[in-house]
Amino acid sequence: MFERIKEMVVKEFSQVFRDRRMKAIIFVTPILQLLIFGYAVTTDVKSINTAFYDLDHSYESRELGRRLEASGYFIITGTPSSAKEMGDLLDRGKVLAVLQVNKGFGRDLARGVPTEVQMIVDGTDSNTASVAMDYSTRVINRFGKEFGTRAGIQRVVKPARIDLRSRAWYNPDLRSRNYNVPGVIAIIIMLTCLLLTAMAVVREREIGTMEQLMVTPLKPVELMLGKTIPFALISYFDMALVTTIGVFWFDIPIKGSIPLLVLSTAIYLLSVLGVGLFISTISRTQQQALMATFLFYIPAVLLSGFMFPIENMPVAIQYGTYLNPLRYFLVIIRGIFLKGNGIDILWPQMAALLLLGVVVIMTSSLRFRKRLG
Template sequence: MRALPHIIRKEFRQISRNKVMLPLLFLMPILQLMVLSYAADFEVKNVNLVVVDLDKSSTSQRLITKFTASDYFTLVGSFESTALAMQEIEKENADLILCIPKDMAQDLDKLMPVNVQLLLNAVNNQKAAIASNYSLQIIHAWNTDRFKDMTLPPGVLPLTVDIRDSYWYNSQLNYKTFMVPGILAILVTMLTAFLSSINIIREREMGTIEQLNVSPITKFEFILGKIIPFWIIGMLVMSFGLVVAYLLFGITVSGSLFTLYAFLAVYLVAILGIGILISTVTETQQQAMFITWFCIVIFLLLSGLFTPVDSIPEWAKILNLFNPIKYFVEVMRMIMLKGSSFMDIRHHFLVMVGFAIVYNVMAIRSYSKTSG
């Protein structure tokens, strides 16, 4: 073990010489957080609205005003028939058609049911779903207002139920609050996985591994000498990312920082194990890059960063049991948003300890085989 500090120092020297890698380590957290959090926003604004008002009453006018008064809808035209309005959707000028039937006001006064039609352009299904949701809320609000104005006959109660959602842990349903912990998780994962997988291959490509192999350095020392520097870098990048998240978005860690770092410490060992395993089974830096990229993308898509993991098929759920990124994204969100304690994440923690052991044992074994 006496050679270990020297190997680590050599590793840091090499990293500090790398004119691309070093700035990247600190630029990546800032850029990724900014780009992904601002650009990959699911909030929908500027829904182009077309109205087909066949009623032309003050009641229908009030409904239309309700729509245009909101931030989300822009009235781009009104037509006499649905067919004409549809042409606007065809031309991509409109996202939503609101059709108000003839005699709506009269029917409502008679307390008869009325159907208002919403036609949505679902080419972008996410936008359509959100626009539909907004529309329903507006119609609902308009309906409630109407009852307030009416003097109902005695014994008749307004037929409305007021439903209010309350979102816990992210009370304003802020997309950034939700995304930032996940993006930090991905960031740290990508950096450490790529750095470690490329590193050993580089030693092999440059031939330097030959010199190390004829030295008294043991395989265990060698792997450890690779893991420790990148482990430290992972810890630093996460810390830097947390500071950036606070400065840019005011997001703080609700739970204990200690729990977060304890999990991160084990998680990094697992990810570095995967990186080193990849580097032992590949021959060139390119191969290692592609395989690491492939693994990360699969893990990432299944991780629940962008889509809820509960809705994926059974086989993918089983696959996901072995996805370290999924556990980390979950834990990051639990600790940062929900303030979960160590007891809450103990299951995740144990699984990660398992991963760390399995991947690294595989890495050391595989390294022994390849270096004969």
């Protein structure tokens, strides 16, 4: 049995490393994704383009504007002279926020009369908007405390026409990269593993070697292990690759235990390999396998909490996410990387993932065997 599985694994590796596309999937895709999420896709909010609609032109109003900019979160890129011009800047997306200071602001401050400023935020991107509002609130409050010693400034934040849904930000001081990279590892493993498994099986069917293998004494279980072990190993390799770059290049901390990470990855791979095998049983050609892979992969990523928190989703969909292995693994991998969680905290996720994995791989194996028979 081991002899045959070994032959399968050796053969699979020779094929994978001779195939340019496969090599790209293994080496280029993970690094590319990591770089994109490490550098380009940042959910950190800084340098928000802001218009300063100053109707007061007083020392105080100018000082407020300067303070806003000094916070580092806002850059004043426009000074509209009319409400229409201000609206225009927002409409065209030239600015994401407008600080409006009405006439009499400086005078009222000096007199100690309660006064108002208005912060208008483009709520299209609700995350950025709520963060911008938080930041501006802080700046204006501090300014108010300083200048309004004789009397408070009453600040009113009026949201733009769009309803702002505030979101519990994971940790405002944490770099989004730290949060993203462990997630990227999880989705890279998923994509690599799914694609390689599904494609490798389907390719054999396409070229007829599957049939050839079926007339040899090779047992279905040997065939299946021979077709999954190489990709599990490659997935581990990718994980190590991305983690290494993450840790040494992007300074991502790993606070938790690495053995626990390795163990939970194995549990995670059960479901992913299972889905890959399943796709191979429903696809005749490699194109179909590719389509099916993405039909699974994209919803799995979107509904995993990788980018959008599950708590914000409609309840029905939230229940649906319980069938998504990525959902559990994200909690585990982020917990291990960022919080240093141990098995004492993560066991419910691990148990759920294990259960899901066993069910998926059993179902797929049965289908796989049936398809061969």
